[in-house]
Amino acid sequence: MTRPVRALIDLVALQHNFNRVSDFSPHSKIMAVIKAGGYGHGILRIARVLDAADGFAVASIEEGLLLRNVGINKPVFLLTGFHHGDELNELHKYNLTPVIHSHEQLSRLARWKKTTDAKKELNIWCKLDTGMHRVGFDPDEITIIQNQINDIENVNLAGIMSHLANADHPNDDNGQDSKTDEQILLFTQSVKSLSLEKSLANSAGIVAWQKSHFDWVRPGIMLYGSSPVLDKKAADLGLLPVMTLESEIISIKKMKKHDAIGYGGDWTCPEDMSVAVVAIGYGDGYPRSAATGTPVAINGKRTQVLGRVSMDMITVDLRGFEHARIGDRVELWGQNIPVDEIAAFCNTISYELMCQVTSRVPRISNRDAG
Numbered sequence: 001m002t003r004p005v006r007a008l009i010d011l012v013a014l015q016h017n018f019n020r021v022s023d024f025s026p027h028s029k030i031m032a033v034i035k036a037g038g039y040g041h042g043i044l045r046i047a048r049v050l051d052a053a054d055g056f057a058v059a060s061i062e063e064g065l066l067l068r069n070v071g072i073n074k075p076v077f078l079l080t081g082f083h084h085g086d087e088l089n090e091l092h093k094y095n096l097t098p099v100i101h102s103h104e105q106l107s108r109l110a111r112w113k114k115t116t117d118a119k120k121e122l123n124i125w126c127k128l129d130t131g132m133h134r135v136g137f138d139p140d141e142i143t144i145i146q147n148q149i150n151d152i153e154n155v156n157l158a159g160i161m162s163h164l165a166n167a168d169h170p171n172d173d174n175g176q177d178s179k180t181d182e183q184i185l186l187f188t189q190s191v192k193s194l195s196l197e198k199s200l201a202n203s204a205g206i207v208a209w210q211k212s213h214f215d216w217v218r219p220g221i222m223l224y225g226s227s228p229v230l231d232k233k234a235a236d237l238g239l240l241p242v243m244t245l246e247s248e249i250i251s252i253k254k255m256k257k258h259d260a261i262g263y264g265g266d267w268t269c270p271e272d273m274s275v276a277v278v279a280i281g282y283g284d285g286y287p288r289s290a291a292t293g294t295p296v297a298i299n300g301k302r303t304q305v306l307g308r309v310s311m312d313m314i315t316v317d318l319r320g321f322e323h324a325r326i327g328d329r330v331e332l333w334g335q336n337i338p339v340d341e342i343a344a345f346c347n348t349i350s351y352e353l354m355c356q357v358t359s360r361v362p363r364i365s366n367r368d369a370g
C-alpha cells in the first residue's frame with residue numbers, strides 16, 4: 001500500500017484552457033510553454049493533449065528531445081537557446097529551434113561545424129531585451145545581429161521575441177504609459193521592418209494586453225488553470241484548474257484544550273477538539289510556508305492547516321467535521337481551492353507551487369484512468 005498522495009491532472013480542463021487562449025488571441029499561433037516538466041504536470045502528458053498547439057516552448061535540449069523521441073514533430077523552441085556549442089548538431093538533427101540571446105551564443109553559432117544533413121539549415125530565433133533586463137539583445141543592435149546571422153552559413157533567423165516583465169499588473173489608467181505599454185511600443189518599433197515571425201505575449205499579455213499578441217503567443221500558466229493577472233481570478237477568466245493535489249486522513253486525534261500541535265508546538269488547541277493528520281508534507285512539495293489558516297478541503301468542505309508542515313504530514317482542523325474518518329479525501333489545491341489562493345497564503349506564486357510537487361507524488365490523469 002503506497003502513500004495516498006497524488007496529483008490528479010485534468011486533461012479536459014487543459015484542453016478547455018487551451019481553447020481560452022484561442023478565444024483571447026484568435027489571430028495568433030500558439031506556442032504552448034511546457035518547460036519545467038509542463039509546470040509540474042508532466043511534459044509528455046501535456047504535449048500529447050495539446051495537439052492543436054502550433055509549437056512548444058521548453059527550457060532545455062533534454063526537454064526538446066523528450067518530445068522528439070515520442071514522435072512530436074511540431075516546432076519546438078528552446079527559450080534560453082543553447083548553453084554549449086556541442087548541442088548545436090543535436091539541435092540541427094532534431095529540428096529544435098534555439099532562441100538565442102547573447103553575443104556568446106552568436107559566436108558559437110559562427111564557429112559551429114555542421115556534421116549532418118548538408119542541405120538543411122538550423123532555424124533560430126533571437127530574443128530582444130525590451131525591459132525585463134534579464135536576457136536578450138539590445139533592440140538597437142537588431143539590424144547588426146540580423147546581418148551577422150545572415151553571414152553564418154547553415155543558420156536561418158526565423159523569428160524574434162521578447163518577454164514582458166509586468167504584464168500581470170493591470171494598466172494604472174492614470175494616462176501614463178505603463179511599463180508594459182513601453183515594452184510593447186519598443187518591441188513594435190524594433191521589429192516593424194523585419195520580415196520575421198514575432199512574439200511577445202505570455203499568459204498575462206494574452207489576457208490583458210491585446211497589442212502584445214503579434215504572430216505567436218506563448219501561454220504557460222493559463223494553460224494550467226491559474227490566473228496570470230493580479231486583478232482577476234482564474235474563474236473570472238474562464239480558466240479551469242488542471243492539477244488537483246490531494247491526499248487522505250491517516251489519523252484522527254482527540255485533543256484537550258491547550259495541547260500543542262506538531263513541531264515547535266506553535267499552535268495550541270483553544271478548546272477540546274479533534275484534529276486530522278493528513279499524509280502530505282514538504283517532501284511532496286506542499287510548502288512549509290503554509291501556516292496555520294491555510295485552507296484545505298475534506299471531502300470538498302473547507303477547513304484549515306494547524307501548526308507546522310512536516311516532511312510527510314500536516315495537521316488539520318476537524319472542528320465541524322464530526323463525521324470525518326480515516327481515509328477521507330483531503331484536497332490541498334485544485335477543484336475546490338484555487339492554487340492561486342494557496343500561493344497567496346504562502347507568499348509565492350502558483351508557478352512555484354505546481355513546479356515543486358516532487359517526483360514521489362504520482363501524477364494521474366483522466367486519460368491514465370481511462
Ligand SMILES: Cc1ncc(COP(=O)(O)O)c(C=O)c1O
Pocket residue numbers: 033079163201202203204218219220221222228
Ligand atoms: C520567454 C517566456 N515566454 C513565455 C513564458 C510563459 O509565461 P506564463 O507562464 O506567465 O504564461 C515564459 C515563462 O516563464 C517564458 O520564460
